[in-house]
Amino acid sequence: MMKEIKENSELAQLDGSNASATITVGVRRKRRAVLKDVTNMSCESNNSGYLHASKVQVQQVSQTESLEDSSIIGMVESQRSSPAMKSDKKETKQENKFQSVIGCRNCASPLPSGSNEHQMKDEAAVCEKLNHLGTLDAVSNSEDPQACTLYAHNIYDTNRVIELDQRPSTNYMEKLQKYITPIMRGILIDWLVEVSDEYKLISDTLYLTVNLIDRFLSQSCIERHKLQLLGVTCMLVASKYEEVCAPFVEEFCFITDNTYAREEVLKMEGEVLNVLNFQLSVPTTKTFLRRFVQVAQASCKESCVELEHLTNYLAELTLGEYSFLRFLPSAVAASVVFLARWILHQPNQPWNSALEHYTNYNASQLKTPVLALEDLRLNSTSCGLNAVFQKYRQHKFGSVATLASTKSVLSAFPNQTDNLNSRDI
Template sequence: MPRSSSRHVNINKENKTHAKIEEPTSRITRAKAQALGTSGGIFPSSKPTFKPDHKHVLRMNSKRGASDENKASVTATSGIQHKRRAVLKDVTNICENSHRNYGSFAKIQTRKQASSSPPKKIAKVSSDVCADNLHVEEDVKEKLAEELSKIRMGEPQEVTENTSECGKADRNHPTHVSEKPFGLQGHQMREENNLCEELQSNGPSIVNIDSNLEDPQVCSLYAPDIYNNIRVTELDQRPSTTYMEKLQQDITPNMRGILIDWLVEVSQPAIVSEEYKLVPDTLYLTVNLIDRFLSQNHIPKQRLQLLGVTCMLIASKYEEIIAPRLEEFCFITDNTYTREEVLKMESQVLNFLHFQLSVPTTKSFLRRFIQAAQASHKVSCLELEFLANYLAELTLLEYSFLRFRPSLVAASAVFLAKWTLNQSEHPWNSTLEHYTSYKASELKCTVLALEDLQLNTDGCSLNAIREKYRQEKFKCVATMTPTERVLSVFSR
């Protein structure tokens, strides 16, 4: 071969090698494209070296696969093409700035290429890519709507959402949540609504005395259930009404009254120290324990006082926050009984009663019935409360009142107290009838017997309770008497 021809071949090989080396490996910017065009570089403007439509499809269109020809051309290219695709394949701002991005891209390609065909292809590819991406977005929305519909099917019906036509939650409108209450507050509102419905069904004049849900000491939520329960349990564990006649031989009803009158006296601060002042519940429970024990146990009159102080010791341990010491009860008997005797009697009483000390007394019902009587008053009437308590305590002295249930005695005390304070109107109303479960006619016998105690028609000399309620701190209710007999109420 001639030397010139071999040299010509070597030059061609060098040119081809040089062309391969100088092939750009990065994205062409506007300034770089202009510089290459003016300097007559390897990319003349009259003959572009790459097809923008295929390259753009490879970079932008993630939804559609490339055609077989594009796949073949990509496979034929060098490793530089794979690197370029790996860098540019993740394009996230196509739909946000589609017009601006594709417009600038078209301007760059227009300046770079002289012919008019590439911009048309670019515009077509841009519109296709945007349409495809919008199609992908619609598919994503549909899938999201399906997932939301599945989630809503599993949710409770209290929570609902305003949905748009496509099934997606409408964010412009707030979600509507049912106003049904939850938790403890919801339970309180449901109980109050049920009680109000019950009261409305019984009559519009019945006042709801359990509407105060804020005071925990009132126990408004549980009060109806509590008093319904004790109305049943008051029939159990009642003392015998005839034990004096059938069992006891040494003691009489008058001796029993003297014992209780003495217990009322010693429970006052003048006898027991101020620190150990006993609450009224202790007195009521003491009398209940005495009568229950005497109903089945014979007691000589010499040990009747021992039984009284022992039952008061037991009741104070049950009712009082700080119960008096055993020595205090020995002291109030003037040490007639020793400490060992009191402890022995305490064990005997508790074992006989099987430690069943939680029993409803007249005081248990009296609080509820006084609250019902005060419902019509805007301000609580202290005279009504003290007078009802005074009349109820008078019944403790009388053995004959054992035949009346505690709830009946409490209702009668309220009835007579209202009549004593005001004889111009009937003392019974629908609210009291609802909460006591007694009609006025059912109280007649008990009220008349209680009026005899109030007026002391029998001339009883037991004055501990009367002296107690003649004090100014109790509004001197023991001195109040009605001007008209209560019998006239039942004849109306």
């Protein structure tokens, strides 16, 4: 008898068309306001400052686009010509790659292939310096089994390659999309932040959702009335990938005030997966931020909780900003740590040798994204799309959204010039 009851309950959960399941959804979840018309007029009355800032940011993107495209092409070509990307003599070249990635056993830092004795001495000096800082002990000897400390450096080296291969287009709004604008994208993501908070989804789900949206829009033109459908569908896919217990399809229909039927969401789900070739394992800003924050926490003596909340706040601010697609996720994560340390510990230098070693970014390379991030943070209070600001002004997050810095972060870059050509960011 108990077995039959159990089987019936499981069938009821699996049957999305069951009326009782829909009623349960309605009782368990609180109804939120449906996303309104995602047009420029929908936020014109109270977002004039945001619209002006967006126009300025689009102009800045167009000014730096040619410079960044050249660096991106150079980086991609170098990756394609690397031993890992060539099919001929595969086994021999992969062995050489693994030898270069393994590098120094003490600090888990990759050494270039064919390194000589002088290079090994330099690497040993870096290891000794990092050991002196106490960073290696805290990062490489973590007791967390999910940290994968023995081969974490290999994972992040691979992620740096994948983020180039799987990144969305940086100008799909101008070249492909005819019916939507960056403002509409910002409205959608601002609403999705509230949805993820309502359903208590983990942050990785939100980041993957935005990544799926941008990659889909980079390859397929979509009409305005289907933009919200795309948003909830991508969150459904991301939830299935990241969450232990993903919300039902009916819950995503319910959150849109049943604007879309279950069949429409499932049809869009198949379209999204086919366009993306089922490539869901992609590194996001959160992927790199988790590692970089760990390094930053190992080298600071103050409370690490506030640093973690502040970095999460700054990183989520970038999700709704279309202009930040020109920066790689790893560069955004490094810039977030840079600015967060500056806000909390100014006027001390926010970047050190340990962070430079683990992120592979120096301070001059982060100048452009850090300054863009500071402008975004300062404008977040006056912008009508402030779901992230309202979320992180709560006491449970330490009210980090209300923290103020008395000095501009520009002073942290004395006598430094932009170095975009040396590395794709």
